[in-house]
Amino acid sequence: MDMKPIFEALEKAAAKSSAPDDGDFVKDGLLYCGKCFTPKQCRVELFGEIRTPFCLCKCAAEKRDAEEAERKRVEKMQEVQKLRRLGFPDAELSRWTFDNDDGTDEKLSTAARNYVANFAEMKKRGKGLLLFGKVGTGKTFASACIANALIDKGVPCLVTNFARLVNTIAGMYDGKQDYIDGLNRFDLLVIDDLASERDTEYMGEIVQNIIDSRYRAGLPLIVTTNLTSDELKHPQEIRKQRIYSRLFEMCVPLEVKHKDRRKEKLIADFDEMNALLGLNAADEA
Numbered sequence: 430m431d432m433k434p435i436f437e438a439l440e441k442a443a444a445k446s447s448a449p450d451d452g453d454f455v456k457d458g459l460l461y462c463g464k465c466f467t468p469k470q471c472r473v474e475l476f477g478e479i480r481t482p483f484c485l486c487k488c489a490a491e492k493r494d495a496e497e498a499e500r501k502r503v504e505k506m507q508e509v510q511k512l513r514r515l516g517f518p519d520a521e522l523s524r525w526t527f528d529n530d531d532g533t534d535e536k537l538s539t540a541a542r543n544y545v546a547n548f549a550e551m552k553k554r555g556k557g558l559l560l561f562g563k564v565g566t567g568k569t570f571a572s573a574c575i576a577n578a579l580i581d582k583g584v585p586c587l588v589t590n591f592a593r594l595v596n597t598i599a600g601m602y603d604g605k606q607d608y609i610d611g612l613n614r615f616d617l618l619v620i621d622d623l624a625s626e627r628d629t630e631y632m633g634e635i636v637q638n639i640i641d642s643r644y645r646a647g648l649p650l651i652v653t654t655n656l657t658s659d660e661l662k663h664p665q666e667i668r669k670q671r672i673y674s675r676l677f678e679m680c681v682p683l684e685v686k687h688k689d690r691r692k693e694k695l696i697a698d699f700d701e702m703n704a705l706l707g708l709n710a711a712d713e714a
């Protein structure tokens with residue numbers, strides 16, 4: 430096949446789209462850019478002839494690179510938005526980020542941030558967190574912050590709870606196991622509020638199935654629960670013993686004890702309402 434006419438056609442096409450701009454000039458037989466003063470043509474030997482095809486000058490190449498970088502940035506942003514929508518069935522939690530962390534629990538904040546920083550290693554070892562402690566201590570907040578920070582890095586995460594998962598699965602005619610195994614497309618699975626779901630045989634079976642599937646895949650899981658250390662370590666039922674001991678195997682347990690954020694918020698709300706109504710504590714006394 431004779432390549433020469435093909436190259437000539439390409440050259441002609443490039444020449445057409447490379448009309449000189451104002452300020453461009455010719456030096457030593459090559460066209461130069463009037464803005465960056467670098468050549469818009471290069472000299473090559475092709476089929477025994479010296480040719481001068483058009484090329485990108487420095488500023489045109491920089492413009493192309495900047496456009497490419499911008500395109501990639503937008504693409505990544507859209508990907509992250511998609512991951513966040515998918516990862517937070519409860520949209521409220523998608524707004525919980527480290528930026529909103531009031532730092533009341535330094536130990537928890539540090540562990541959560543370090544978990545994100547070391548996620549590659551955590552994932553490799555299939556290690557998650559088991560955050561346990563009283564209601565309102567910020568366990569859900571910390572796990573949502575972790576998921577949000579990882580999603581920012583393009584890591585697929587899902588933040589949900591057993592009640593929601595079981596509802597979804599119970600409504601399925603078939604494909605239940607496929608759905609459960611499908612959860613493994615998320616690098617991190619966060620399941621909020623273990624043991625707050627209805628305590629039935631059926632529920633327990635699904636909870637165990639979800640945890641086992643994650644375990645088999647060697648992928649990390651973050652679980653939050655209001656259960657105490659004693660309840661986690663010495664459950665009465667055999668099934669719970671199995672589930673909890675597997676959780677201890679898969680997760681680093683972290684007891685979260687701190688002031689009751691919900692109670693604090695209630696008190697703050699109460700004070701605000703009193704102020705709005707022109708009441709104050711002194712009047713009541």
Ligand SMILES: [Zn+2]
Pocket residue numbers: 462463464465466467486487488489
């Ligand atoms: Zn230029």
